[in-house]
């Protein structure tokens with residue numbers, strides 16, 4: 001799944017994990033950033049050095065990776081296989097850059113885009129969450145526009161508009177469970 005920051009991906013995922021505690025898994029990413037207090041290696045992230053991360057890149061260990069503010073983050077094939085070997089369906093919350101990279105692999109995922117009803121509402125949600133400063137809000141919105149442009153190219157096979165949360169969740173749950181659903185059309189998002 002992908003979608004612009006603030007569209008409600010975490011909200012949908014939290015609800016899905018709460019409703020189906022044994023069905024889904026999230027893969028543990030690798031990162032070169034330092035652990036924050038309370039973060040455990042192998043649980044929150046695999047914390048590795050830059051050298052180790054670069055070795056893994058050379059070994060093609062990553063499905064996708066990216067560098068954000070000086071640190072690498074990546075999803076390895078190994079961790080996704082661990083989830084499926086444990087009998088769970090693996091969910092990835094991933095940015096456009098990651099989606100592009102996954103398309104180069106032989107994995108055959110369902111590509112789902114979570115869309116805001118309008119850009120105005122996306123802005124309101126990000127502001128309403130109370131986690132952003134003026135600068136970080138502007139940064140997230142600029143990235144959001146790139147995510148939306150990629151969706152407009154038709155990169156995802158399924159779209160769910162997170163307008164009414166219950167409605168969006170019920171579609172999301174069906175997609176996650178592998179049921180056939182009639183999804184939404186991508187809104188114009190040109191406001």
Ligand SMILES: Nc1ncnc2c1ncn2[C@@H]1O[C@H](COP(=O)(O)OP(=O)(O)OP(=O)(O)O)[C@@H](O)[C@H]1O
Pocket residue numbers: 003004005006007008009010011012125126128129162163164165166168
């Ligand atoms: N359908 C909805 N209607 C109104 N508000 C919503 C809806 N879905 C989520 N929200 C609210 O929007 C805010 C952003 O949601 P959330 O944190 O889940 O987004 P996100 O896509 O995971 O963002 P990020 O990528 O930055 O982590 C939250 O305050 C959440 O409660």
